[in-house]
Amino acid sequence: MKGIFFLVALIGVSYGLGDLITQFNIPDSIYSVSFSPDGKHLATSSNDNTIKLWIWNVPGGDLITTMTGHVHPVNSIAFSPDGTKLASGSADQSIKLWNIPAGNLITTINGHTGQVNSVAFSPDGTKVASGGARTIKLWDIPQGNLITTMTGHTLYVMSVAFSPDGTKLASGSTDDTIKLWDIPAGNLITTMTGHTRNVYSVAFSPDGTKLASGSSDTTIKFWNIPGGDLDVTFTGHAGWVNSIAFSPDGTKLVSGSSDNTIKVWKPPAQTPGGLITTITGHTNKINSVDICSNGIASGGEDRSVKLWNIPAADDVTVTFLSASTKVASFSYLTGTIFLANILLVAL
Secondary structure, eight states: OOOOEEEOOOEEEEOOTTOEEEEEEOSSOEEEEEEOTTSSEEEEEETTSOEEEEEOSSTTOEEEEEEOOOSSOEEEEEEOTTSSEEEEEETTSEEEEEETTTOOEEEEEEOOSSOOOEEEEOTTSSEEEEEOEEEEEEEETTTOOEEEEEEEEEEEEEEEEEOTTSSEEEEEETTSOEEEEETTTOOEEEEEOOOSSOEEEEEEOTTSSEEEEEETTSOEEEEETTTOOEEEEEOOOSSOEEEEEEOTTSSOEEEEETTSOEEEEEOTTSSSOEEEEEEOOOSSOEEEEEEETTEEEEEETTSEEEEEEOOOTTOOOOOOOOTTOEESOOOOOOSSEEEESOOEEEO
């Protein structure tokens, strides 16, 4: 909102890109972090077999609920597009569907013969894809009936992701390849080769024209969709790239690595593409990252979940002025500055 104001008293803390907002500790290694679609909640899963739901943008985090029921570590979590459900995939070979924010169990889906490494909701919320030992399975939601099984990978499937229009599914595997599948039929469209080691994470750009992949070969690759030809390779991490995620507006990609760092990149569709900044603060490898409009979440082997700032495009720099100074223009700051003791009097 815009207007003419007197700034009577202002106490504030300004955060720049990649500044630590808050953090909270969990008793065991964190395997997955995921923002709700509206960015208000953060879900985390860990080696202690639990899932936790947080209000993240308060000091220390505000724990809403802990979801229990898995009997082995929870490798992957994903919110439904409307934010009312959460899917979880576990080393206990099951997928569970939870009601959000209460955290009540809706149903348990069985069918994998090995651990479930990745889960993803379709954009319309009617399907869940899961990846495990050499196979990808597609389930209807909320009934949990199997729609189809996709085979073709020769080793573990580590990551699955739906295209924004829901007509394609990408999978990344420890066989060093990425496969693109037609949905819902499950037919193979193409196989992307180029990584020299395990592919741990795949993510579609919000416009669906690019697929990004992160690998233990330390690189991030961008592929053109639907053809699957390689566009560009980003280098810079000194360890495995375990997790990648696009920002909702597609202007940033974040990556988490076993080199203990997070990197923020400008995707190749932006001019020029490349590294924006490197974020440090974790003391062990990072297993998972996610990004919303005003924050980056990261979790890993140091048992901490850290939240990092992203300034919104319409944020402005506020000059600290005396009480009698007239402010010509003031814009509401969307989460990048915490304010206290403010009295703004409109003229």
